[in-house]
Amino acid sequence: MEVIISTTQLLTTDGIPLKQSLKKAERKNKIRAFLLVFPLLLFIFVTFVMPIGDMLLRSVDDAQINTVFPKTFEEFNKWDREKDKLPPEVVYRTLFEELATGEKIQIGRALTRMNYSKSGWKSLIKKTSREIKKMTRKGMVPESYKETLIEINKDWGDPTFWYSMSQMVNKQTPIYYWNAIDRTYDQDQNVIMQDEKRRIYVQTWFKTLKVSVYVTFFCLILGFPVAHLLANLPLRYSNLLMIFVLLPFWTSLLVRTTAWIVMLQQKGVINGVLVWLGVLSDDGRLQMVYNETGTLIAMTQILLPFMILPLYSVMKVIPKSHMRAAQNLGAKPALAFWKVYLPQTIPGMSAGGLLVFVLAIGYFITPELVGGKDGKLIGSWIAFHLKTTLNWGLCAALGAILLAVMLVFYWLYNKIVGIDNIKLG
Amino acid sequence: MALPSYASPVQKTYYYLYLFFCGVVFFFLVAPLIAIVPISFSVSPFMVFTDGMLAWPPDPEAWSFRWYRNMIGDCSADVVSSTVPCSNKWMIGTVNSFFIGIIATVIATALGTLAALGLSRPHMPFKGLIMAVLISPMIVPLIITAAGMFFFYARINLVYTFTGVILAHVALATPFVVITVTATLVGFDMNMVKAAQSLGARPVKTFFRVIMPLILPGIISGALFAFITSFDEVVIVMFMASLDQLTIPKQMWAGIRQEISPVILCMATCLVALSIFLLTTVELLRRRSERLRGIKPR
Numbered sequence: 264m265e266v267i268i269s270t271t272q273l274l275t276t277d278g279i280p281l282k283q284s285l286k287k288a289e290r291k292n293k294i295r296a297f298l299l300v301f302p303l304l305l306f307i308f309v310t311f312v313m314p315i316g317d318m319l320l321r322s323v324d325d326a327q328i329n330t331v332f333p334k335t336f337e338e339f340n341k342w343d344r345e346k347d348k349l350p351p352e353v354v355y356r357t358l359f360e361e362l363a364t365g366e367k368i369q370i371g372r373a374l375t376r377m378n379y380s381k382s383g384w385k386s387l388i389k390k391t392s393r394e395i396k397k398m399t400r401k402g403m404v405p406e407s408y409k410e411t412l413i414e415i416n417k418d419w420g421d422p423t424f425w426y427s428m429s430q431m432v433n434k435q436t437p438i439y440y441w442n443a444i445d446r447t448y449d450q451d452q453n454v455i456m457q458d459e460k461r462r463i464y465v466q467t468w469f470k471t472l473k474v475s476v477y478v479t480f481f482c483l484i485l486g487f488p489v490a491h492l493l494a495n496l497p498l499r500y501s502n503l504l505m506i507f508v509l510l511p512f513w514t515s516l517l518v519r520t521t522a523w524i525v526m527l528q529q530k531g532v533i534n535g536v537l538v539w540l541g542v543l544s545d546d547g548r549l550q551m552v553y554n555e556t557g558t559l560i561a562m563t564q565i566l567l568p569f570m571i572l573p574l575y576s577v578m579k580v581i582p583k584s585h586m587r588a589a590q591n592l593g594a595k596p597a598l599a600f601w602k603v604y605l606p607q608t609i610p611g612m613s614a615g616g617l618l619v620f621v622l623a624i625g626y627f628i629t630p631e632l633v634g635g636k637d638g639k640l641i642g643s644w645i646a647f648h649l650k651t652t653l654n655w656g657l658c659a660a661l662g663a664i665l666l667a668v669m670l671v672f673y674w675l676y677n678k679i680v681g682i683d684n685i686k687l688g
Numbered sequence: 689m690a691l692p693s694y695a696s697p698v699q700k701t702y703y704y705l706y707l708f709f710c711g712v713v714f715f716f717l718v719a720p721l722i723a724i725v726p727i728s729f730s731v732s733p734f735m736v737f738t739d740g741m742l743a744w745p746p747d748p749e750a751w752s753f754r755w756y757r758n759m760i761g762d763c764s765a766d767v768v769s770s771t772v773p774c775s776n777k778w779m780i781g782t783v784n785s786f787f788i789g790i791i792a793t794v795i796a797t798a799l800g801t802l803a804a805l806g807l808s809r810p811h812m813p814f815k816g817l818i819m820a821v822l823i824s825p826m827i828v829p830l831i832i833t834a835a836g837m838f839f840f841y842a843r844i845n846l847v848y849t850f851t852g853v854i855l856a857h858v859a860l861a862t863p864f865v866v867i868t869v870t871a872t873l874v875g876f877d878m879n880m881v882k883a884a885q886s887l888g889a890r891p892v893k894t895f896f897r898v899i900m901p902l903i904l905p906g907i908i909s910g911a912l913f914a915f916i917t918s919f920d921e922v923v924i925v926m927f928m929a930s931l932d933q934l935t936i937p938k939q940m941w942a943g944i945r946q947e948i949s950p951v952i953l954c955m956a957t958c959l960v961a962l963s964i965f966l967l968t969t970v971e972l973l974r975r976r977s978e979r980l981r982g983i984k985p986r
Binding site: 292295298302303304511516518528530531535564596622624632645646649655659 | 806926
């Protein structure tokens with residue numbers, strides 16, 4: 264029998280080069296694997312990624328007002344402020360016409376937007392609209408639109424109103440982002456600080472950071488020894504004690520928050536015990552809830568499992584012989600711990616720390632319920648603008664900034680721990 | 689971890705301090721959850737331990753099922769109190785929560801398991817990136833997700849509908865399924881799939897007869913995670929659900945906000961019981977799964 268060894272190409276039985284055939288098979292496998300993931304990927308894209316993208320677009324979106332006053336804005340852009348103190352007659356005329364013909368709901372929405380740039384716009388336009396409606400009903404056509412409008416309301420002769428309009432003529436605006444850090448525009452389009460009493464966000468951002476850092480720190484302090492104990496006990500004990508960590512993890516957030524209100528309130532369990540022990544007098548009960556203390560205590564307890572679990576899984580695999588070896592070589596237990604054990608737990612500490620920090624920074628339910636007035640974090644303001652003021656631009660901008668902060672930490676987490684290393688329970 | 693026999697008194701002190709500290713932390717973790725249980729059986733309309741409850745010998749007058757009866761919508765004369773409203777809202781909420789939770793779980797489990805199977809294949813392209821996208825609903829703060837979904841679903845008329853809430857919950861729950869099932873598939877012997885296929889089984893049959901029985905514990909754990917995610921979810925529900933989609937968390941939120949009443953604690957006690965049940969199930973499943981895959985407990 265003759266054996267043919269081709270030195271150039273290996274062929275399959277079909278006569279196709281083996282390399283090509285293998286490539287084809289691999290591509291088929293790739294497509295198959297991808298097809299399995301595709302439904303979920305599509306689902307997440309439509310139900311989750313697109314909404315987030317929509318929110319990001321909304322944070323810079325200023326198109327609505329441009330559909331209400333398109334001609335006015337066009338003419339407004341031609342106004343030379345150096346030359347004329349007030350816009351030319353044609354701006355007044357187009358505004359007059361667009362107010363007369365515009366849909367009421369659309370104008371109403373635009374007014375809300377205009378008021379973000381300068382308060383007073385809403386009432387000014389509302390009054391003017393009413394007068395214009397009266398005039399058109401009577402069939403009156405003004406000789407000079409400028410004078411008629413100024414006659415209706417002298418604010419139309421106030422250039423500062425017109426200056427503020429220049430913030431609205433673009434279809435995109437960064438104003439919500441500036442608002443989200445307590446800045447606004449002055450009449451010459453310069454970025455300035457908000458009025459003293461309207462400065463709330465910078466302070467809230469810092470408070471959110473501060474609370475998150477504190478909570479992370481407390482979780483680390485409380486979680487480290489517990490994780491160490493769990494990792495070093497015999498399995499039958501540690502499994503039992505693990506329930507103490509996993510039970511809060513599985514229990515509804517609202518239940519845990521309610522439980523903390525019950526514990527911390529003035530007539531609550533902790534105050535009751537302290538009074539009974541005689542540590543506090545009956546009217547000297549501590550105020551521990553509906554303030555920042557309450558937020559810190561409740562959030563620490565709620566997020567503690569997220570610190571303990573990653574720490575535990577790292578400590579579990581540190582060989583016990585390391586500490587013994589260090590002590591054998593003459594290190595005191597404290598030094599051995601500091602030089603040998605602690606450095607090996609850094610991956611666990613960073614994983615747990617980042618996880619807790621990232622979760623804390625976006626927390627909303629617990630601070631809202633136990634935080635009271637001064638415990639509110641940035642999440643509460645996002646909810647407030649979403650549900651109450653309907654200032655969705657600002658809501659979206661606050662959300663986008665928070666998201667950006669999150670993504671930085673998410674990226675860090677991925678670098679240090681790896682997304683696919685997340686474990687549950 | 690016991691103390692060695694040669695430990696010095698200082699070391700002993702540190703060791704007992706350390707144990708004491710751990711004990712305090714364990715207490716801190718579970719005490720609030722335990723404290724609410726007795727209060728839910730109180731007669732008083734306030735969320736406190738009354739004197740009667742603390743009295744010794746126990747005063748049967750101080751204890752009752754009053755608020756549990758209120759919770760299930762029994763508004764008889766001995767149940768109602770001037771400060772605590774009585775309605776069947778809790779029961780409506782329970783039905784809705786289970787309805788939304790179960791449908792969301794089924795969809796999330798199906799999609800998540802498929803994706804996990806794909807992700808575990810060695811040929812998966814862009815694995816890291818896809819995983820990051822799939823996990824992101826779990827990482828992005830809920831309030832941002834809620835805001836984004838509210839804007840977007842409002843455009844397509846899905847806010848204040850069951851469909852909208854369920855879709856949102858599925859998106860939030862799938863990462864848990866993906867993570868749990870992927871973890872189960874680690875160490876899964878792919879030769880078994882090859883064996884099944886070489887014996888003539890088609891892919892669907894291979895999945896149901898070979899793969900699924902082996903990874904079932906993981907799938908069930910993932911489903912339970914998905915269920916509890918949907919069942920406990922309050923932020924999305926707060927913005928995207930109307931009164932028609934009242935769920936337990938939404939009703940609890942309203943309850944804590946407006947009328948602090950022991951009825952909330954009754955529901956909370958039930959939820960703690962539910963979480964103990966789920967926790968035990970998942971833990972048993974995890975051990976079973978490790979046994980099936982031949983991984984020895986560490």
